[in-house]
Amino acid sequence: MTVLTAGLVQLSVSDDPERNLPQTRALVREAAERGAAWVLTPEATNLLNADRATQDRVLRPEDRDETLAALRSDARELGIWLLIGSLSLKTDDSTDSRFANRSFLIAPDGEIHARYDKLHMFDVTVSETESYRESAAFRPGDRAVLADGPWPVGMTVCYDLRFPHLYRDLAKAGAQVLTIPAAFNDTTGAAHWEVLIRARAIETGCYVLAPAQCGLHENHLCPDRKPRRSHGHSLAVDPWGKVLIDAGEQPCVSMVTLDPSAVAGARSRIPSLTHDRDYSAP
Numbered sequence: 001m002t003v004l005t006a007g008l009v010q011l012s013v014s015d016d017p018e019r020n021l022p023q024t025r026a027l028v029r030e031a032a033e034r035g036a037a038w039v040l041t042p043e044a045t046n047l048l049n050a051d052r053a054t055q056d057r058v059l060r061p062e063d064r065d066e067t068l069a070a071l072r073s074d075a076r077e078l079g080i081w082l083l084i085g086s087l088s089l090k091t092d093d094s095t096d097s098r099f100a101n102r103s104f105l106i107a108p109d110g111e112i113h114a115r116y117d118k119l120h121m122f123d124v125t126v127s128e129t130e131s132y133r134e135s136a137a138f139r140p141g142d143r144a145v146l147a148d149g150p151w152p153v154g155m156t157v158c159y160d161l162r163f164p165h166l167y168r169d170l171a172k173a174g175a176q177v178l179t180i181p182a183a184f185n186d187t188t189g190a191a192h193w194e195v196l197i198r199a200r201a202i203e204t205g206c207y208v209l210a211p212a213q214c215g216l217h218e219n220h221l222c223p224d225r226k227p228r229r230s231h232g233h234s235l236a237v238d239p240w241g242k243v244l245i246d247a248g249e250q251p252c253v254s255m256v257t258l259d260p261s262a263v264a265g266a267r268s269r270i271p272s273l274t275h276d277r278d279y280s281a282p
Helices: 017-033 052-058 066-078 158-162 164-172 186-204 260-269
Strands: 004-010 038-040 081-089 100-106 112-117 123-127 130-133 145-148 152-155 177-179 207-210 214-216 229-231 235-237 243-246 252-258
Touching: 004 017, 004 207, 017 038, 017 066, 017 252, 066 081, 066 100, 100 152, 112 145, 112 152, 123 186, 152 164, 158 186, 164 177, 164 186, 177 186, 186 207, 186 229, 186 235, 186 243, 243 252
Parallel strands: 004 038, 038 081, 152 177, 177 207
Antiparallel strands: 004 252, 081 100, 100 112, 123 130, 145 152, 207 235, 214 229, 235 243
16 A cells, blocks of 8 residues: 545535535545545535435435436546445335435446445434434444455444444454544534544554534525534544544545555554453453
8 A cells, every 4th residue: 555645525515415516526626636546525425404204305216316426427537536425315125214324435437336334323312402313214234344445444424433343343354544424413523523533543543534514504405494513623533543634614625645654553553453352241
């Protein structure tokens, strides 16, 4: 592996995929023009919408999703690796009508190199006035994914961040970069986002690339719904836990250089991935 330049795209999408796509494509192109060989977008790249009826009306299966088709075309034209952090999609599962929250790694020829369906659903009660039940609309995935992309990549999404065993398994399987695209809640983001991202990097000796949604998300299709706010602060963290990028709170592109020697160096200094011991559960 050689040194690699990556570009993290931070977005503030609305509930309307057609309105969101032009800005996404423009920022992906900007990252490529600035020298990124690998461009990464956040979770929910096509839309953020909590209204089930509207989701059912505007979402498409993978093979008919306009955002996926357009970004595959752009990856091919620009000759880049592209991580589409995730798309909300209909599935062909006749036994479960819920949607998929699916991350894609697109190769420079525009082909889908790897897919990952988010494993852990964000079913939480943040406060008396703020709760989320992702599993009501989305079915969880059932497998971890290690992709042999520009580097060995462990693919995860957002709430997966709180399950450290997943990242340890990915690192022990060969991952040198962990991707954690997110649409992190503003309340929990302010409290937990950076510390958890840095912890996953330190625990595994991996780079962590975490492109995020930011700001207040407009509701064009459901104007009567209260808009949600995302934390932003897309992060790139090196294998020693140093923050290389903090993108702040506005849509933007942030560039970072990945050096494989940093992975080897961190793991030789603290070889904790080789120090597991069997133990009896409490």
